[in-house]
Amino acid sequence: MHHIRDMTIAFLGLGLISGSLAGALRAAKWGGELIAWGPRAKSLERGQALGLIDRFNLELEPVIAGADIVVIGAPPIATAELLPEVLGMAQAHGEPIVTDIASIKASVVEAAIPQYKKFVPGHPIAGSEHSGVGAAVADLFEGREVILTPLLQTDPSAVGVVQAMWESAGARVTLLSVTDHDSALAASSHVPHMLAYVLTTMLSQHPLMPMKHGGGALRDMTRIAASDPGMWRDIALANRDAILTAMDAVAVQHAHLRNLIAEADAPAMEALFAYCREVRREHDAILNPLPRLEEDAS
Amino acid sequence: MHHIRDMTIAFLGLGLISGSLAGALRAAKWGGELIAWGPRAKSLERGQALGLIDRFNLELEPVIAGADIVVIGAPPIATAELLPEVLGMAQAHGEPIVTDIASIKASVVEAAIPQYKKFVPGHPIAGSEHSGVGAAVADLFEGREVILTPLLQTDPSAVGVVQAMWESAGARVTLLSVTDHDSALAASSHVPHMLAYVLTTMLSQHPLMPMKHGGGALRDMTRIAASDPGMWRDIALANRDAILTAMDAVAVQHAHLRNLIAEADAPAMEALFAYCREVRREHDAILNPLPRLEEDAS
Numbered sequence: 001m002h003h004i005r006d007m008t009i010a011f012l013g014l015g016l017i018s019g020s021l022a023g024a025l026r027a028a029k030w031g032g033e034l035i036a037w038g039p040r041a042k043s044l045e046r047g048q049a050l051g052l053i054d055r056f057n058l059e060l061e062p063v064i065a066g067a068d069i070v071v072i073g074a075p076p077i078a079t080a081e082l083l084p085e086v087l088g089m090a091q092a093h094g095e096p097i098v099t100d101i102a103s104i105k106a107s108v109v110e111a112a113i114p115q116y117k118k119f120v121p122g123h124p125i126a127g128s129e130h131s132g133v134g135a136a137v138a139d140l141f142e143g144r145e146v147i148l149t150p151l152l153q154t155d156p157s158a159v160g161v162v163q164a165m166w167e168s169a170g171a172r173v174t175l176l177s178v179t180d181h182d183s184a185l186a187a188s189s190h191v192p193h194m195l196a197y198v199l200t201t202m203l204s205q206h207p208l209m210p211m212k213h214g215g216g217a218l219r220d221m222t223r224i225a226a227s228d229p230g231m232w233r234d235i236a237l238a239n240r241d242a243i244l245t246a247m248d249a250v251a252v253q254h255a256h257l258r259n260l261i262a263e264a265d266a267p268a269m270e271a272l273f274a275y276c277r278e279v280r281r282e283h284d285a286i287l288n289p290l291p292r293l294e295e296d297a298s
Numbered sequence: 299m300h301h302i303r304d305m306t307i308a309f310l311g312l313g314l315i316s317g318s319l320a321g322a323l324r325a326a327k328w329g330g331e332l333i334a335w336g337p338r339a340k341s342l343e344r345g346q347a348l349g350l351i352d353r354f355n356l357e358l359e360p361v362i363a364g365a366d367i368v369v370i371g372a373p374p375i376a377t378a379e380l381l382p383e384v385l386g387m388a389q390a391h392g393e394p395i396v397t398d399i400a401s402i403k404a405s406v407v408e409a410a411i412p413q414y415k416k417f418v419p420g421h422p423i424a425g426s427e428h429s430g431v432g433a434a435v436a437d438l439f440e441g442r443e444v445i446l447t448p449l450l451q452t453d454p455s456a457v458g459v460v461q462a463m464w465e466s467a468g469a470r471v472t473l474l475s476v477t478d479h480d481s482a483l484a485a486s487s488h489v490p491h492m493l494a495y496v497l498t499t500m501l502s503q504h505p506l507m508p509m510k511h512g513g514g515a516l517r518d519m520t521r522i523a524a525s526d527p528g529m530w531r532d533i534a535l536a537n538r539d540a541i542l543t544a545m546d547a548v549a550v551q552h553a554h555l556r557n558l559i560a561e562a563d564a565p566a567m568e569a570l571f572a573y574c575r576e577v578r579r580e581h582d583a584i585l586n587p588l589p590r591l592e593e594d595a596s
Binding site for chain 2: 125126127128144145147180183184185186187188189191192193194195196197198199200201202203204205206208209210211212213214215216217218219220221222223224225226227229230232233236237240243244246247248249250251252253254255256257258260261262264266269270271272273274275276277279280281283284286287288
């Protein structure tokens with residue numbers, strides 16, 4: 001086997017995340033070839049023109065056969081659909097390490113059949129409301145977390161290789177169980193998206209059209225409402241139970257705050273708002289790994 | 299009376315908004331003096347050291363007597379408390395134009411007694427989770443909306459002067475009724491802040507502490523949870539009814555989306571998400587008047 005940094009990486013599907021990963025590895029002078037497969041030539045040609053990949057092939061099998069690491073760069077449901085075929089080919093052709101980027105892990109792990117000990121489920125906590133390889137940026141993962149959710153049978157050395165790949169791209173890697181990942185992400189990512197949708201629909205149905213009076217607060221609170229609708233439909237389907245649980249917890253807090261306001265309970269409101277400020281400030285370095293972002297978003 | 303741009307402007311209280319307005323007027327080479335009053339010397343000295351104001355005085359009456367335009371730079375409840383005294387002094391000393399920046403207008407207008415036809419209620423839609431004159435930035439109002447809510451008896455020429463002042467600072471000025479302003483702002487600003495608080499409390503009480511896994515989405519959806527707790531307590535008190543109405547509309551949309559997810563209604567979810575993307579994109583230029591902001595916040 002090659003030295004890790006000389007491994008050939010195959011991207012199955014080239015979009016915002018996989019394209020940004022390729023760009024980050026290029027910027028970090030990754031030694032191995034970066035190759036890609038996809039169902040259509042268009043985004044692959046774009047990725048090659050942008051210098052993100054060395055070459056591509058519209059046939060899946062030779063791409064997997066030629067790779068040391070296979071990165072499935074697809075949303076959760078497409079990842080689950082692709083996995084059995086990919087893992088079967090991997091088993092048959094030199095057993096490359098396989099990883100994915102899907103934001104939900106339970107549905108992906110369930111689909112990872114036949115069992116394959118070199119499959120390392122992964123999820124980079126990075127993205128944008130933009131999509132497609134044209135939106136790829138090489139510093140997307142700088143200081144960001146990548147969560148890996150290996151199973152008991154997962155080969156630890158495969159986990160180490162995937163970790164090294166992401167660290168080369170600037171990310172920090174942590175490990176979680178599949179269940180904890182899906183529950184935590186429902187709260188930290190999926191439900192915030194649902195709240196952006198809820199807020200946007202409320203505003204769009206208000207007789208005064210208040211969105212046109214929005215400032216920086218509304219800019220930030222609705223930015224992710226412009227995210228890819230198909231991807232978020234799939235996430236809502238694939239992580240349904242955890243999302244519903246977190247939405248119910250939101251509804252409880254919403255009713256609690258509504259109650260404080262209705263009762264004009266000034267001290268309780270101020271205490272709650274001050275507590276939130278503390279909580280937010282404690283997480284500032286995690287949420288703003290590149291300090292320029294906080295400054296510009298203010 | 300001087301030419302508008304040679305008018306002396308008095309800031310009562312020097313904080314983020316009034317300090318940024320002073321800075322913007324300086325940058326636009328406003329000709330008149332910029333002076334300030336405040337209950338304590340500290341922020342006034344800071345503002346003078348930063349070059350935002352020419353001089354200050356801890357006595358209110360001479361500051362008002364020396365001004366052509368008086369800008370009350372305080373949150374809603376403090377503004378309402380200060381107004382009767384300020385308007386009384388204005389009436390007694392040369393009748394300067396008086397305006398304010400409070401984010402709620404009904405409670406301010408109710409407090410504007412004795413009636414004074416040169417009082418122009420105003421609200422710049424700009425701010426930050428930071429506070430204090432030290433956070434002032436001269437481009438805070440660039441492309442942002444300032445809403446003025448004149449009453450029937452308000453002197454139109456006073457409205458024109460306040461409009462010219464804000465336009466010098468880079469803002470665009472629109473007029474609304476007091477009631478429409480408070481209702482629209484409850485939806486576009488106050489309730490988004492309440493949602494940031496709701497989301498932050500939900501996350502802080504989650505057993506997995508999911509905020510530590512947050513990415514750019516959570517950064518934006520919780521940024522304003524770090525806002526000034528006392529100011530938001532006052533806003534929640536002063537605009538209570540409109541905020542409760544908008545929170546109830548949020549609860550309806552939240553329950554609707556929860557239902558779609560529970561029923562796994564994929565086409566309805568995708569349609570709703572796609573609709574939100576359209577709505578958000580239609581408001582992009584308003585919410586992102588400085589294009590660099592969108593880019594950096596992605």
